[in-house]
Amino acid sequence: MEKTFAIIKPDAFAAGHAGKILARIYAEGFTVVGLKKLYMSKVEAEGFYYVHKARPFFGELTDFMSSGPCVVMVLEAKGAIKKWRDLMGATNPAEAAAGTMRKEFGTSIGNNATHGSDAPETAAFEIPYFFSGLELL
Numbered sequence: 001m002e003k004t005f006a007i008i009k010p011d012a013f014a015a016g017h018a019g020k021i022l023a024r025i026y027a028e029g030f031t032v033v034g035l036k037k038l039y040m041s042k043v044e045a046e047g048f049y050y051v052h053k054a055r056p057f058f059g060e061l062t063d064f065m066s067s068g069p070c071v072v073m074v075l076e077a078k079g080a081i082k083k084w085r086d087l088m089g090a091t092n093p094a095e096a097a098a099g100t101m102r103k104e105f106g107t108s109i110g111n112n113a114t115h116g117s118d119a120p121e122t123a124a125f126e127i128p129y130f131f132s133g134l135e136l137l
């Protein structure tokens, strides 16, 4: 079994889509190992997305991620990282396949409804960034 880190981003949370996204996560067979609502600060968002700090959209991305509450999760499944990325769809909702979370709930490349770890090393950084070991028992 593999764990991945997932976010229901501020746009999807504010639009009331968190329940529908969570229902799909369960329907696809993930185990939700950790889940909490939080309101990221700008500094926390900058730390989380530090790998993108040189990108031109870094300011916009971290402003958005600290613009309202989101839901952070740890999901477990066989091949969880790819499985969640497949369910999310392409980064840009305009290019995402029908039925994916970003196609259904995203509105732009920035406001794209969900996040997921892209590799085991990324999950190993992202999971403990927001969850303690005790929260994942």
Ligand code: CMP
Pocket (backbone or CB within 6 Å): 052, 057, 060, 061, 091, 109, 110, 111, 112, 114, 115, 116
């Ligand atoms: P995410 O999977 O959270 O990882 C990094 C995020 O950067 C990505 O989703 C997008 O929401 C965001 N992003 C990528 N490219 C752009 C862009 N050109 N403009 C704004 N945001 C972007």
